[in-house]
Amino acid sequence: MDNQKVIYWFRNDLRLHDQEMLKSLSGQGYSIIPFYCFDDRFFSETDIGFPRTGAFRLKFLLESLHILTRQLEDLGTGLIIRKGNTAEELLKIHHQTGAKEIYAAREFAWEEKMIEQEIQKTTQLNLILHEANGLFKESALPFDVDSLPDIFTQFRKKVEKHLNSINRIDSVNALQPLPANLDTGKDISFEDFGLAEPDEDARAAISFTGGEDAGLKRMNDYIWESGNILTYKKTRNGLLGKDYSTKFSAWLANGSLSPKKVIAEVNRFEEEHKSNVSTYWVKFELLWREYFRWVARKYGARIFFRDGIKNERNNLRQDFTDFERWRLGNTGNDFVDANMQELLQTGYMSNRGRQNVASFLVKDLSVDWRWGAAWFESQLIDYDVYSNWGNWMYVAGVGNDPRENRYFNTRKQAERYDADGKYRKVWLKR
Numbered sequence: 001m002d003n004q005k006v007i008y009w010f011r012n013d014l015r016l017h018d019q020e021m022l023k024s025l026s027g028q029g030y031s032i033i034p035f036y037c038f039d040d041r042f043f044s045e046t047d048i049g050f051p052r053t054g055a056f057r058l059k060f061l062l063e064s065l066h067i068l069t070r071q072l073e074d075l076g077t078g079l080i081i082r083k084g085n086t087a088e089e090l091l092k093i094h095h096q097t098g099a100k101e102i103y104a105a106r107e108f109a110w111e112e113k114m115i116e117q118e119i120q121k122t123t124q125l126n127l128i129l130h131e132a133n134g135l136f137k138e139s140a141l142p143f144d145v146d147s148l149p150d151i152f153t154q155f156r157k158k159v160e161k162h163l164n165s166i167n168r169i170d171s172v173n174a175l176q177p178l179p180a181n182l183d184t185g186k187d188i189s190f191e192d193f194g195l196a197e198p199d200e201d202a203r204a205a206i207s208f209t210g211g212e213d214a215g216l217k218r219m220n221d222y223i224w225e226s227g228n229i230l231t232y233k234k235t236r237n238g239l240l241g242k243d244y245s246t247k248f249s250a251w252l253a254n255g256s257l258s259p260k261k262v263i264a265e266v267n268r269f270e271e272e273h274k275s276n277v278s279t280y281w282v283k284f285e286l287l288w289r290e291y292f293r294w295v296a297r298k299y300g301a302r303i304f305f306r307d308g309i310k311n312e313r314n315n316l317r318q319d320f321t322d323f324e325r326w327r328l329g330n331t332g333n334d335f336v337d338a339n340m341q342e343l344l345q346t347g348y349m350s351n352r353g354r355q356n357v358a359s360f361l362v363k364d365l366s367v368d369w370r371w372g373a374a375w376f377e378s379q380l381i382d383y384d385v386y387s388n389w390g391n392w393m394y395v396a397g398v399g400n401d402p403r404e405n406r407y408f409n410t411r412k413q414a415e416r417y418d419a420d421g422k423y424r425k426v427w428l429k430r
């Protein structure tokens with residue numbers, strides 16, 4: 001008798017490690033059809049004139065899928081890749097294979113949830129969601145999500161101790177072959193999105209290459225090989241080079257690296273080698289990532305509202321001229337411009353830079369923060385819906401910042417973090 005066929009819909013979990021559900025399905029003998037869809041709504045044009053997914057992130061995503069495909073082929077199966085409307089494409093696979101159940105990682109953001117609902121309503125297929133991309137499952141949180149503290153520190157204090165129990169992370173190492181005659185799809189490339197492959201800028205902080213291999217390698221280098229993790233707390237506000245911070249963000253964003261895997265590895269390093277305030281601080285920052293996921297779960301679409309989750313009215317303007325000056329790094333403020341140039345030319349910017357340019361757009365230029373968030377969404381290789389909109393709300397004063405009227409004085413920040421002007425020199429050199 002044929003094994004029962006099910007679809008595994010890959011979303012932001014483009015990896016084989018930390019895939020509890022996939023592993024369990026394969027252990028139960030299901031015939032799994034691995035599936036990915038470039039959903040058109042994430043590749044459309046924004047109202048302000050740039051693509052929602054820009055060329056840098058697209059490149060990283062294509063590389064990540066290429067690696068995942070190869071890994072699945074090595075296991076004797078493959079990846080069905082489609083472009084279009086996810087629900088419609090899943091329905092076609094159902095018609096071709098008879099698979100009635102779809103397994104996928106649950107997301108909390110509004111559009112991602114809309115897609116889930118569309119699948120459930122329009123296809124009548126059974127969508128079974130599990131939690132794969134955070135550190136904690138909702139059922140393991142020591143509070144009800146509706147009571148998630150609005151202040152990060154309170155959240156951290158409640159959950160931090162549970163990080164210690166994140167240890168061994170397994171990988172999927174066996175899957176049944178794909179059903180015969182199932183077309184895996186044509187090669188999808190830049191042209192399909194009307195974008196050109198971006199050139200690599202020699203000044204880039206790091207060369208981000210998509211895929212689980214490269215993500216695990218970066219993790220291994222940063223933690224074990226170089227031991228840079230031991231000085232993270234001191235260097236993390238840096239602006240130049242690959243080692244002032246982990247650079248894990250891009251792999252974490254599309255799930256080619258799982259946050260649990262990183263925590264498990266840091267725990268192991270602490271146990272077997274050394275533990276200090278810097279090793280702790282990497283975990284601390286990953287809790288920020290986790291926090292913004294739960295903020296989105298609690299507040300839903302409000303993370304995209306002008307007045308944010310605080311429902312705080314503001315008089316921000318939709319001034320296109322000022323926005324374009326900011327977006328293209330032509331504001332006349334050299335620290336802001338250098339950071340915006342880095343983002344424009346490479347798809348990455350340091351955390352220090354992000355805080356400064358976001359504050360400048362909102363507090364100095366009084367431009368709608370959502371436009372800034374939209375530009376980051378387009379341009380950042382490591383764009384993550386929760387971290388991006390959560391941080392933007394925070395800087396704009398409509399999110400989780402308990403302090404009123406926080407303001408980054410970009411001149412003072414430049415003096416402090418780029419005292420010799422080296423960073424500005426790199427990026428303002430034309």
Ligand SMILES: Cc1cc2nc3c(=O)[nH]c(=O)nc-3n(C[C@H](O)[C@H](O)[C@H](O)COP(=O)(O)OP(=O)(O)OC[C@H]3O[C@@H](n4cnc5c(N)ncnc54)[C@H](O)[C@@H]3O)c2cc1C
Binds near residue numbers: 250382384
């Ligand atoms: C306006 C603004 C927008 C941002 N947009 C994004 C985004 O789209 N995607 C994204 O991953 N991060 C975003 N961040 C958070 C942070 O800037 C990046 O995670 C970080 O710079 C990525 O580099 P790294 O991996 O070397 O970070 P590290 O300093 O090495 O931190 C380790 C990891 O901790 C997490 N982390 C660190 N700081 C934060 C933070 N403030 N919020 C949430 N998680 C954090 C990330 O997963 C990061 O990879 C944003 C910050 C700001 C101020």
